[in-house]
Amino acid sequence: MDRFLSIEAFVRVAETSSFAEAARQLGVTGSVVTNRIQQLERFLNAPLFHRSTRHVRLSDVGEAFYRDCAEVVGRVNELTDQMRELRATPTGRLRVQMLPGFALGHFGASLAEFNRRYPGIQLDVIVNDRVVDPIEEGFDVAFQIFPAISDSLIERRLFTVRRLFCAAPSYVSEHGAPQHPRDLLAHRTALYSGYPSRNRWTMTRGDEVVALELPGIIRSNSVHLLHDYALTGGGIVCLPTLVASTSLLEGSLVPILADYVLSPMNFAAVYPETQRQGLKVKALVEFLAEQVSPEPAWDVPLIERGWVK
Template identity: 55%
Template sequence: MDRLQNIETFVRVAQTQSFAEAARQLRVAKSVVTTRIKQLEEYLGAPLFHRSTRVVRLSELGQAFLGDCMELVGRANDVVDHMRDARGKPAGTLRVHALTGFVVGHFGALLREFQTAYPDIRLELVVSDAVVDPVKAGVDCALQIFPAASTELVSRPLFAVRRVFCATPEYLAQSGMPDNPRDLHEHRLGLYSGYPTRDRWTFYDGNGAELTTYLQAALLTNSVHLLREYALEHAGIVCLPTLVAGEAIREGRLQIVLPEYQLSSFRLSAVYAGTLRNAFKLELFIEHIRSAFTRVPPWDAGLIDAGLLPEKLIEA
């Protein structure tokens, strides 16, 4: 019996609450997971899980056992990674879940540079706007703008994500430029569906005074890239993160609406389990992102230099 391998399998089943999902993440047959758990239970002399056709939950022994096992697996993987690094070759697979809005247009060069520096690290990148628990999703970290879903997760801020309302000059010439956030009610709006404030929008004027209004979307979607295409078709006013809209704004294809007002910004963060396997490889990856995107990301720096964005941020 490979005790460490069986303990790692136990941790994965406990985290996912599923033998089938643990098998998928470990890339083995479900029968292999079942055998490993059975071997561990026979060695301990007691069940680790209560199982039914629909539910897998920890037994009292399993609950007492889990914390130490997570720490043991994380430490074992970290030791191996450091041994590889001592030989100059960090290796293995790193699994990352990332927002579509961040990845498309900004991530290719970063990945190339990371793999040039660490050629033996294999990346598995899942791209989606869904908010995930990295543990249950079977990834080492999630790059997201929303808070960690659990106190057991660590959230490392990477950079600010600003948002602006914008439209094409053609649309604004035909439909008029809003002077006040409440004027948005008179326009066709395209809005992102995933913001936690939902229909409630708070604007800040140059003095920091707040104005809150409720906005109804003509197009509500979880794709910021679709919103950009919708705006470029002169269909209406949309709210976009500057990392998606910045290039079109600099080129004059989109124009910022209500430039005297700001929306609060979010933080793109790396979210991961506190007791993590692959911790060393993940630290290398996170530091690579942090060094590539300094305090002011390049898509914002160009807009600030052009006087299209204020330098000061308003944090959510």
């Protein structure tokens, strides 16, 4: 029995709750993974999983064994990557989930530089705004604005995502601009549907805190669609500044209620514990951190104008 391969198979099954998915991620057949787990169980003289036709879950022994095994696998991967880093540049395929708001207009513009810097890395980029578990869905790293959904995941925060309400000058000319958050209830609003707070919005100005239900005449999971809607003069939208900044600076959109602050969110890289020092993941995360440090370029002029804080 190759103990490390068996331990690695055990960690992957524990993380994915699936023998088939663990086999896919390891690049072996399902029978190989099953055999490695069975060998490890015979060696330990204890079952590591409770299996049924629909579920795979850790036994009490497996629960106790998992964390130390995950650290072992992570440490071996770390040492291997460190040696590769001394001898060569990172190579291989990196499967990435990327938030659309950053993928369109920012990440795409940086890809050529990343390719020049790391020609051996092939990126497989899936663009969507779902909160994913990278382990279960086979991503090496996911970039998202909501907290990691599992304690077994590492979260590296890269920058603050600021939001503000805005509208086209034509809409403001025709309907006027709200002076207080509650005035939004009398306007046509279009809102992003993916925030966990749903229809409830909280805005602050100094010690003043305003909470209101704002259902919106249009709701969408695409901030780019909302941006296009705002440009037509259709209504007031709430957009992340990473999408709205250019239009605000050009004057095709104007800020609404800029003296009130919406709670910011964090754009973060989320990846499995076993990828903590993965060379390809580290290369991409550090590259993006460098691109947006210390403040994102799209926010600097908005901060200087006092439109966001």
